[in-house]
Amino acid sequence: MGCFCYFCTVQNTPYLTSEALVDFIRTALREDVGDGDHSSLASIPADARNRARLLVKDEGVLAGVELALLIFKEVDPELQVEPLLADGARIKHGDVVLTVEGRAQSILTAERLVLNCMQRMSGIATHTAHLNSLLAGTKARLLDTRKTTPNFRICEKWAVLIGGGVNHRYGLFDMIILKDNHVDYAGGIRQAIEATQAYLARTGRKLPIEIETRTLAEVQQALDTGGIDRIMLDNMPPAQLREAVQLIAGRFSTEASGGITEHTIAEVAATGVDFISVGALTHSTKSLDLSLKAF
Incomplete structure (x- = not known):
């Protein structure tokens, strides 16, 4: 059905x-x-x-x-x-x-x-x-996260849609997000991406890949490696976000994440990022x- x-x-x-x-x-x-x-x-x-x-x-x-x-x-x-x-x-x-x-x-x-x-x-x-109303005049779109109530995720993500937000991945199975721990355990940005590409080829899966970056150096490593769909810019202040967006220059979509509130979201959106993810939509409402x- x-x-x-x-x-x-x-x-x-x-x-x-x-x-x-x-x-x-x-x-x-x-x-x-x-x-x-x-x-x-x-x-x-x-x-x-x-x-x-x-x-x-x-x-x-x-x-x-x-x-x-x-x-x-x-x-x-x-x-x-x-x-x-x-x-x-x-x-x-x-x-x-x-x-x-x-x-x-x-x-x-x-x-x-x-x-x-x-x-x-x-x-x-x-x-x-x-929060959506605070994005007016920018291209940024508001994303939810997996920070949901166990066994109630279906309702919480549905509610985000009703409020005008966009669902990120539903779970661990429908998108690959290589976060800081994945990167650290894999040995670095390039190693994490290349291992992921090999895994998808080996298993015949077609899943979008997002890589989390914490510094401009990591953003450059992601750009140099390629083979991804989105770059997450984690806990970067607005000035650094703007620089990262300029560095990426539209080659991949961008997502700002980490500690974003109603007091900071407009400034984050003004940096030119494509998406802003806010865990508080579902965990602190x-x-x-x-x-x-x-x-």
């Missing part, structure tokens, strides 16, 4: 498949529900029907609506869910995201997983949109406040 949603289609994100999302939801429900939602089973009649609405108690960018629809469906296909706002919408306190109607026990069983996902995803989308209330 192919990609599932609008964002997959426009962003070429092969990880966002129906199978992957359903697998995530089922795993999360097993963790939360176990052998039964005994609070609901004990207190609510099995045939009771009710409704609830998902309320916004914060401001930002909404994310996770499409996922919420899948969660409700997985818990109980007979639940009737009406989305009133879409992923990517700007939201404010008092907005109603969706309504759900059906078996009360099912609504309560789905409640926490829906909220946990949507609050976290909306926080990430909001942070991403904010505050969730938005949402709630599901009966009405």
Whole structure:
């Protein structure tokens, strides 16, 4: 089965498949529900029907609506869910995201997983949109990283897309990034690149190669070796970044990385780099406040 949603289609994100999302939801429900939602089973009649609405108690960018629809469906296909706002919408306190109607026990069983996902995803989308706004007037594009919550990466990277960012590699399997430890263990920039090229030839794989550099001398070594797709410029101050971009001169795409914040990102973008990766998009984002209330 192919990609599932609008964002997959426009962003070429092969990880966002129906199978992957359903697998995530089922795993999360097993963790939360176990052998039964005994609070609901004990207190609510099995045939009771009710409704609830998902309320916004914060401001930002909404994310996770499409996922919420899948969660409700997985818990109980007979639940009737009406989305009133879409992923990517700007939201404010008092907005109603969706309504759900059906078996009360099912609504309560789905409640926490829906909220946990949507609050976290909306926080990430909001942070991403904010940092993206600081790149206006430059060519730089905002990247996420692998600094994600274990078993929640699919949602966190999806949220970055919704906020207007770009997914970097999804995992260790779909792109080669030779970072400082790889370079040091391999014996240097040239050795790391040449070993990687030999590995790809030997195994018949076609994967993009990115090399991390820490100094202008390492940038020059990467240029002299070639056979790569992108050069990462790690923890370089803006003046050094600008010099590195001029040295590379468009031969390979460039990525600035390392400790970049909302206070420094505009200056980094102005150096002419193609991409800026920010781990804080997924590892240091505050969730938005949402709630599901009966009405």
